[in-house]
Amino acid sequence: MVVNRDLDSRISHARDASGLEMIPEGVARAETVDDVVEVVHLAMSINTNVTPAGSQTSMTGASITDRGILLSLAPMNRVLDVDVSQRLARVEPGVTIGQLNRELAGSNLMFAPDPTSEQDATIGGAIACNASGARSLYYGATRRHVNAVKVVHADGALATYRRSHPEKNTAGFAAAQDPVDWFVGSEGTLGIVAEAELCLVPMPAHIVGLAIPFRDQASALLFVVSARKGEGGRTARCLEFFDETALGIAAKSIGSTWSDAAAMIYLEDDAGEAADLSEVMSAWLATAEQFGALSDDIRIFDGAQALRDARVMRHAVPSTMNERGSAQITNGGRKVSTDWAVPYARLGDALDASKLAIEKYSAPAPVTYGHAGNGHPHQNFIAHNPQELRVINESIEETLRSVIQMGGTVSAEHGLGKLKQAWLSLQLSPRQIAIMRAMKQTLDPTGLFSPGNVL
Numbered sequence: 001m002v003v004n005r006d007l008d009s010r011i012s013h014a015r016d017a018s019g020l021e022m023i024p025e026g027v028a029r030a031e032t033v034d035d036v037v038e039v040v041h042l043a044m045s046i047n048t049n050v051t052p053a054g055s056q057t058s059m060t061g062a063s064i065t066d067r068g069i070l071l072s073l074a075p076m077n078r079v080l081d082v083d084v085s086q087r088l089a090r091v092e093p094g095v096t097i098g099q100l101n102r103e104l105a106g107s108n109l110m111f112a113p114d115p116t117s118e119q120d121a122t123i124g125g126a127i128a129c130n131a132s133g134a135r136s137l138y139y140g141a142t143r144r145h146v147n148a149v150k151v152v153h154a155d156g157a158l159a160t161y162r163r164s165h166p167e168k169n170t171a172g173f174a175a176a177q178d179p180v181d182w183f184v185g186s187e188g189t190l191g192i193v194a195e196a197e198l199c200l201v202p203m204p205a206h207i208v209g210l211a212i213p214f215r216d217q218a219s220a221l222l223f224v225v226s227a228r229k230g231e232g233g234r235t236a237r238c239l240e241f242f243d244e245t246a247l248g249i250a251a252k253s254i255g256s257t258w259s260d261a262a263a264m265i266y267l268e269d270d271a272g273e274a275a276d277l278s279e280v281m282s283a284w285l286a287t288a289e290q291f292g293a294l295s296d297d298i299r300i301f302d303g304a305q306a307l308r309d310a311r312v313m314r315h316a317v318p319s320t321m322n323e324r325g326s327a328q329i330t331n332g333g334r335k336v337s338t339d340w341a342v343p344y345a346r347l348g349d350a351l352d353a354s355k356l357a358i359e360k361y362s363a364p365a366p367v368t369y370g371h372a373g374n375g376h377p378h379q380n381f382i383a384h385n386p387q388e389l390r391v392i393n394e395s396i397e398e399t400l401r402s403v404i405q406m407g408g409t410v411s412a413e414h415g416l417g418k419l420k421q422a423w424l425s426l427q428l429s430p431r432q433i434a435i436m437r438a439m440k441q442t443l444d445p446t447g448l449f450s451p452g453n454v455l
């Protein structure tokens with residue numbers, strides 16, 4: 001197993017989607033589980049660190065490092081086995097979510113978690129970040145879909161952990177009962193996922209998307225609360241919010257215009273569960289009209305190509321904002337994305353709190369979009385220079401204090417990485433953080449893995 005120390009290899013692994021740059025001391029690209037074990041032994045022997053990486057789409061600097069070896073798992077990209085009857089897939093960690101779902105075509109099964117980055121995001125990265133996406137409103141985040149992991153520990157030992165699913169269990173502390181959960185969301189700090197067994201779900205029968213424009217943001221958010229409660233008699237499989245700027249970016253990406261709208265909700269529903277499509281549409285239209293939707297301008301996405309267009313529309317917003325942020329890196333700026341979430345009915349209150357914080361610190365206005373059904377918007381700020389970066393972060397910290405008071409979280413899907421770990425203590429007590437440190441000390445006593453992530 002070669003560890004490349006040449007500058008070109010190191011620079012080619014020095015960036016993720018956070019806007020940070022960290023040049024590793026060496027780069028290794030694992031092709032087998034044995035390669036992973038070998039790199040861990042090598043790192044131990046020369047007293048250096050190992051940071052695992054998949055496609056390096058992390059938004060928080062979690063998959064870059066300037067300490068030790070950056071270990072790419074991307075070459076381990078084989079789907080090893082699909083058991084259609086048990087609805088399970090065994091995969092190497094470098095398989096991307098998009099690739100897995102393409103390989104599942106024809107089986108009538110899919111891997112449900114759908115981060116916007118699904119065409120690039122690897123299974124290893126998705127597990128390590130507990131990634132989620134629009135469909136997670138219905139299916140939950142990655143954690144729920146991981147049945148087993150093969151892990152390389154910090155002493156080089158290999159272990160396989162499988163969920164046992166007992167209906168009742170009082171054996172020991174909850175934190176110790178299911179080791180699969182140690183690694184889901186651990187951001188590469190507790191072990192390296194070298195293989196995973198994933199739970200698959202049946203493909204829905206007939207997904208239909210609806211883009212529903214509203215004259216104002218408050219009405220759009222009230223519609224989300226009603227939809228989430230199922231008041232119109234239908235279950236939304238995703239409920240995505242676009243503010244006016246996000247709506248402009250989204251509309252342009254698919255050649256649409258919603259000129260009178262100040263906000264939009266994109267939802268999906270499985271019409272296959274209904275007697276006919278018109279019933280589904282009538283139910284949603286009636287609910288939307290109660291909240292003053294611009295019903296003449298509702299756009300329906302029905303059919304495979306139309307649903308691909310809807311994904312293009314949704315993905316256009318983060319991609320565009322990433323490009324705008326990247327253009328500011330040479331000026332000392334970058335994109336700053338929030339990842340906080342609150343109980344869905346408090347989303348309007350949380351956005352009001354954010355508005356006040358932005359005004360207080362004179363931070364630039366963000367573009368706001370995302371998973372409103374989970375109370376989880378992304379606010380994307382573009383900092384044009386270090387001074388803007390500072391006021392943006394101050395305003396976010398103030399918003400996070402309100403978010404925590406509302407029962408929310410500082411990070412719902414991107415993880416903490418190297419950018420957001422200072423905010424962990426806003427949410428978790430010193431005792432909870434001490435328990436995390438004890439887990440780290442137990443599983444990685446020398447601090448071999450992913451220095452600077454999470455803690």
Ligand SMILES: Cc1cc2nc3c(=O)[nH]c(=O)nc-3n(C[C@H](O)[C@H](O)[C@H](O)COP(=O)(O)OP(=O)(O)OC[C@H]3O[C@@H](n4cnc5c(N)ncnc54)[C@H](O)[C@@H]3O)c2cc1C
Nearest residue numbers: 054055056057058062115116122124125128132187188193
């Ligand atoms: C445009 C864009 C949109 C995005 N949208 C979403 C979204 O909707 N939802 C969402 O959740 N995220 C989103 N992300 C963030 C990111 O794509 C996800 O977290 C993704 O799951 C990371 O996968 P990756 O393969 O790129 O992992 P990396 O970025 O390479 O790594 C991420 C973390 O996982 C660890 N890791 C990677 N592989 C392993 C392994 N085999 N074993 C142990 N640890 C490992 C790394 O050390 C790091 O801590 C988005 C990113 C971009 C750029």
